Amino acid sequence: MFDLLVVGDCNPDLVIEGGDVTPEFGQREKLVERAELVIGGSAAITACGAATLGLRTAFVGAVGDDLFGRFMLDGLAGRGVDVSGCPVHQGRPTGLTVALVRGSDRAILTAAGTIRLLGGDDVDRGLVRRARHLHVASYYLLDGLRPGLPRLVAHARAAGLSVSLDPQGDPADIWDSGLEQLLPEIDVLFVNAAEDEAIDSSMCPLVVVKRGAAGASARSATETTDVRGLAVEAVDATGAGDSFDAGFLVRWLAGATTSEALELGCACGALSTRALGGTAAQPTLEEAVEALA
Numbered sequence: 001m002f003d004l005l006v007v008g009d010c011n012p013d014l015v016i017e018g019g020d021v022t023p024e025f026g027q028r029e030k031l032v033e034r035a036e037l038v039i040g041g042s043a044a045i046t047a048c049g050a051a052t053l054g055l056r057t058a059f060v061g062a063v064g065d066d067l068f069g070r071f072m073l074d075g076l077a078g079r080g081v082d083v084s085g086c087p088v089h090q091g092r093p094t095g096l097t098v099a100l101v102r103g104s105d106r107a108i109l110t111a112a113g114t115i116r117l118l119g120g121d122d123v124d125r126g127l128v129r130r131a132r133h134l135h136v137a138s139y140y141l142l143d144g145l146r147p148g149l150p151r152l153v154a155h156a157r158a159a160g161l162s163v164s165l166d167p168q169g170d171p172a173d174i175w176d177s178g179l180e181q182l183l184p185e186i187d188v189l190f191v192n193a194a195e196d197e198a199i200d201s202s203m204c205p206l207v208v209v210k211r212g213a214a215g216a217s218a219r220s221a222t223e224t225t226d227v228r229g230l231a232v233e234a235v236d237a238t239g240a241g242d243s244f245d246a247g248f249l250v251r252w253l254a255g256a257t258t259s260e261a262l263e264l265g266c267a268c269g270a271l272s273t274r275a276l277g278g279t280a281a282q283p284t285l286e287e288a289v290e291a292l293a
Contacts, residue, residue: 002082003055003253005131005161007123007145007152008043009115009138010061010076010086011095012068015238015276021100021107038238038277039075040097041115042168043137045239045278049246049268051080053285055253058082058127062118062144068094069114079279087122089114101236101276110171115141120148128152129159133253135245139167139179146177153185162253164188166245167195175199188252190245208248208262210241210269216262227262230270230291239278244269247288267291 018033039048047059059081063069065088072094076083095113099106115138122145128134134156136142136149145152153163165186167179175198183189183204191199192210201207208218215229247268251261267288275281283291 001056002058002131004047004050004057004133004135004249005060005128006043006047006050006057006135006137007060007118008136009041009095009141010044010059010063010072011041011097011110011113011115012071013038013040013097013099013238013277015099015101015236017101017236017276021102023100034276036276037071039072039279040239040277041072041095041138042166042239042242043135044072044076045242046135046137046166046245047076047081048079048279049243049272049282050249052282053246053250053268053288055246055250058085058131060085060118060123060127062087062089062114062122064088064092064094064114065090066094068096075279085124085127087118089117092117099238101238104234104237106238110141112141116143118142119144120152123152125155128156128161131161133162133164133249135164135166135249137166137168137242137245139165140170140172140177141168150182150185153182157185162187164190164245164249166190166242167199169195170198190241190248192241206258208265210244210265212237212240213270216244216266218258218262225258225262227259227266230267232270232274234270234273236276237273238276240269240272242278243272243282246282250285263292264288
């Protein structure tokens with residue numbers, strides 16, 4: 001049995017940081033301080049964070065039979081995530097994101113590759129029935145999954161699972177693609193402040209808004225809860241929101257209050273920024289709880 005089944009994007013991040021990382025065309029070469037290939041993809045980072053926190057975690061995301069695909073599957077498995085349900089596409093490239101980090105800001109370039117090939121039928125229904133909770137991430141990148149996602153969510157709900165969704169940004173700037181029709185079937189929607197402005201989430205039972213260093217808030221039909229952020233010496237904010245999702249779900253699935261879940265989410269998001277990339281500094285549950293003390 002699994003506490004958590006995460007479905008979504010699976011791709012490495014090539015994180016470039018230090019110096020002037022703004023590219024200049026005209027065949028101009030610039031030197032930067034460092035570049036590192038790390039586990040990427042919102043869903044994959046959340047899965048790693050949840051496993052590090054102690055949840056029994058399974059993951060389904062599409063990769064190619066190539067260097068990047070093997071890097072991702074090996075990296076997830078090495079962090080205790082079950083990747084046996086991941087489809088591997090022969091002859092198709094695994095997605096890749098290039099993140100240019102400048103202080104607390106980032107510019108992101110993504111080649112979607114196999115991210116778009118994940119379909120609803122790729123998620124084994126037996127695996128769904130073996131989980132307590134389904135989390136879906138990067139909705140707008142999942143072109144192959146979106147048409148079948150309502151059926152997947154309905155199956156999960158019928159099997160007794162709770163469901164959460166972190167849509168991330170919409171590169172096409174449309175901000176729907178069927179999402180608003182799906183939200184009444186979702187237990188928790190994770191968004192940042194900009195996504196909260198763009199998405200009509202009024203039909204979702206619980207909306208969690210991540211505000212970075214400022215903390216986070218949650219609102220339902222009956223109440224709004226706010227918590228402050230945790231101060232750390234940040235190196236790179238890549239994946240901090242995904243680590244937040246993992247921390248929130250750990251306490252939410254354990255029956256904690258919304259405030260307690262928000263606090264752990266903020267701690268996990270903040271602590272994850274202590275190193276380059278989204279997973280290198282993800283905390284254990286003991287580390288996160290200690291940081292809140």
